Amino acid sequence: MKRGLVVLDEAETSRRALGERVERLQGVLEERGVGAAFVYGDVYRSGDITYLSNICIYWNEAVLAVPAKGSPALLTKLSKRVQTWMRASSSLDDLRSGPNLAKLCAEWLEGAGATGPVGLVEGGWWPGTLAAALGAELTGRELVDLGGAVRAERERPEAGEVALLRAGAELSARSVAETLDGLASNDDRAGRAELISRSGGVEDVVVASHPAGPEGDVVEVVGEYRGYWTAAARVIARQQASWSEPMVAGYRAAGGALRHGVTTDGVRAAAAGGLAGAGVPWALEVLHHVDVETGGGYRLPGKGDAPFEAGAVAALRLRLELPDGSSAVASDTFLIGPTGAERLTAALPEAAVVAGS
Amino acid sequence: MNEELAWRAGRLRAAMAGSSLDGLLAFAPGWRRENVRYLTGVGLRDAFGFAYLPADGEVQAFVTSREDERAVGAAGWVASVEVVAVTDLAPIGAAAGRPGRVGVAHLELMPAAIVASMEAALPGTELVSATRLMDVVRLVKSEWELDQTRRAGKVCSAAWDALVGALRPGIREYEIVAEVEAEIKRLGGRDNFMLFASGGDEVRGMTPPGPRRLEVGDMVRTELTPQLDGYYAQICRSAVLGPPSAAQRASFELFDEALQAGLDALRAGVTAHDVAKAENDVFRRHGYGEYTTSQHTRVRGHGHGLHPDEIPSLLEGEETVIEENAVIIVHPNTFTPIAGYFVHGDPVIVTKTGHERLLSTERALFSAPV
Incomplete structure (x- = not known):
């Protein structure tokens, strides 16, 4: 849950940069002849809204309303009492609270004077009842699905965004690296990782520390820093396991395969050779940083194996299913380049499996 | 069915009967996983998950990854667990048979694309919200x-x-x-x-x-x-x-x-x-x-x-x-x-x-x- 540092630091993300992102979405609206866009978010998945406004939906649900011309507004179930805080930590001036988001959307639209069709960003992921209620409120207005209009921009992070992803990845990596103590309990490791991440200023973090068979443990950190998600994980080996060396080899091959144009299937193929001797089932995922927030659950249909482009930031995760029901997990965050990838989580040892220090 | 799940299922079925429900589908979006946990004993990792309680029969879980499938299986609460794609929920339809009316807990948060998959998987079934029903049942703890x-x-x-x-x-x-x-x-x-x-x-x-x-x-x-x-x-x-x-x-x-x-x-x-x-x-x-x-x-x-x-x-x-x-x-x-x-x-x-x-x-x- 989002209970870490929430801040709008102009040195990191300027109001002007946020305004330019909104203008790019407004350019899409103009191209498609759409009068206004609505972007839905909740406490679990709010990346698009954060990208456009730096707002943190720390609880409940909200809709960002973006007119074809003019400033966006946040329509939210969060109380009026926190609007002062929301203004201070975002680029937004217009905030409206209420229990009925569809009604708030309709009222905003009327006040904004936006004409023409109304667009829903990633309309398929909107709660069906909310989309239906909005349709009922806007009788006579055409509702169109704008698909991944915001995602498309986020998948090509600007230099300032890469800097934040780099800082977040370094923090995720350090949170794992400083818990590679072979003698610590998993609860102690989780506490240590949480402390490092949150003291470093993450907005949200999910820490998992658990056994990996009788031979080792896993520490995994997935953190959100200034709205940008990164991942890191390692296996801490107490003793040699039959799957250990194949995991190291397969993971290294997977990381080596990351480059412009590669697909997740391509990375899996690269890893398969090394993992052949593991003797256990495995699963490998490469997630664009945009999808780390939801573990890939909200990827748009047909986009699961789209090639990665140079400049994208992605998280690699390899999981081995061990015979006792536990898992061995390794993960890193990479900046994809034309001929290779830079490991942004370089604070971690390169090997997927490390001896407990 | 273990004793704890049997107690929960008994309370839920009494409420279902009062609402004329032939089945109850607990839906777990990322930030509201409590109802699926109530029926499976497991906190899921993925963005979505489901658990189905028929008016008569065993609880079945439907998850979107092997990782969650293994977690639910290891807990041992439910009779079966199956991996599904949210774009094709036919396995839920097959498990449910042809119920006339199914209550869906957190229907209000179910994405439109998943609602469409549900409707395709359960043609002719009336889907109604059962969010309040499960809230009321969960109010009293075992x-x-x-x-x-x-x-x-x-x-x-x-x-x-x-x-x-x-x-x-x-x-x-x-x-x-x-x-x-x-x-x-x-x-x-x-x-x-x-x-x-x-x-x-x-x-x-x-x-x-x-x-x-x-x-x-x-x-x-x-x-x-x-x-x-x-x-x-x-x-x-x-x-x-x-x-x-x-x-x-x-x-x-x-x-x-x-x-x-x-x-x-x-x-x-x-x-x-x-x-x-x-x-x-x-x-x-x-x-x-x-x-x-x-x-x-x-x-x-x-x-x-x-x-x-x-x-x-x-x-x-x-x-x-x-x-x-x-x-x-x-x-x-x-x-x-x-x-x-x-x-x-x-x-x-x-x-x-x-x-x-x-x-x-x-x-x-x-x-x-x-």
Whole structure:
């Protein structure tokens, strides 16, 4: 849950940069002849809204309303009492609270004077009842699905965004690296990782520390820093396991395969050779940083194996299913380049499996 | 079916019969997984998950990855678990047969694309919301659930101690939260819902923490809600960095009186309204009644369990009957001009004649040394 540092630091993300992102979405609206866009978010998945406004939906649900011309507004179930805080930590001036988001959307639209069709960003992921209620409120207005209009921009992070992803990845990596103590309990490791991440200023973090068979443990950190998600994980080996060396080899091959144009299937193929001797089932995922927030659950249909482009930031995760029901997990965050990838989580040892220090 | 699941399924089926439901589908979006956990015993990792309880038969789970499939299988609560794609929910349709009417818990949060998949998988079936139905059933906890909640209460008390221990001049708000979170994780907690505020009389509510540094005389307010093995317990307290002022002490006296009034009113059979009114009457008696409205506060307490904010909301006018073995936090938190926003609340298990405290933490205005 989002209970870490929430801040709008102009040195990191300027109001002007946020305004330019909104203008790019407004350019899409103009191209498609759409009068206004609505972007839905909740406490679990709010990346698009954060990208456009730096707002943190720390609880409940909200809709960002973006007119074809003019400033966006946040329509939210969060109380009026926190609007002062929301203004201070975002680029937004217009905030409206209420229990009925569809009604708030309709009222905003009327006040904004936006004409023409109304667009829903990633309309398929909107709660069906909310989309239906909005349709009922806007009788006579055409509702169109704008698909991944915001995602498309986020998948090509600007230099300032890469800097934040780099800082977040370094923090995720350090949170794992400083818990590679072979003698610590998993609860102690989780506490240590949480402390490092949150003291470093993450907005949200999910820490998992658990056994990996009788031979080792896993520490995994997935953190959100200034709205940008990164991942890191390692296996801490107490003793040699039959799957250990194949995991190291397969993971290294997977990381080596990351480059412009590669697909997740391509990375899996690269890893398969090394993992052949593991003797256990495995699963490998490469997630664009945009999808780390939801573990890939909200990827748009047909986009699961789209090639990665140079400049994208992605998280690699390899999981081995061990015979006792536990898992061995390794993960890193990479900046994809034309001929290779830079490991942004370089604070971690390169090997997927490390001896407990 | 294990004894715990059988108890839950029995209560759910009684409610389903009252609503003429042939089946109940618990849907778990990323931030509301409590209903699927109620039927599977597992906290899922993925963005979506489902559990289906037919009017007659075994619970079946449907998840979106092998990782969640293994977790549900290892827990051993449900008869079967299957991996599905949210774009093709035919396996749910096949498992359900041809029910006439299915209740869906958290239907209101189900993405339109998944609603379409559900409708394709269950042609001719009427899908209705069962969110309130499951909320009402989960209000009353089993003995096993109460044991989990008591353990979470112990983590609550320890987390508050960690917070008070972290207070010192110059520390930033988010660094305090980091200390608390670390302690919760070290004690085996898996999650926490927490809001925070620091400062003086100007503080009007709580939010996530910011970069503000503590100063001597600041009052720190928090509600923290650790989760242990799925179950949340909440504590609300305020603490002063240094000696409390006369106004801060006066504020504490008012809120402690309101908290006690709420707790005194709480027993099986009363309504949420009864408890809220008892709290608010204290404010009214002292001339602060205007600060009990939605302009200054949200609720006067609420239930918790597998979710940190469950029914009933303690509000005047809310007539939900509070049953034995419900878990409720009574918290008269609000702003007053006495010393700004103040938080003070205790979670309890509701009994026939009153309540059982979940916390060992003293009910006091805490003071951290400087």
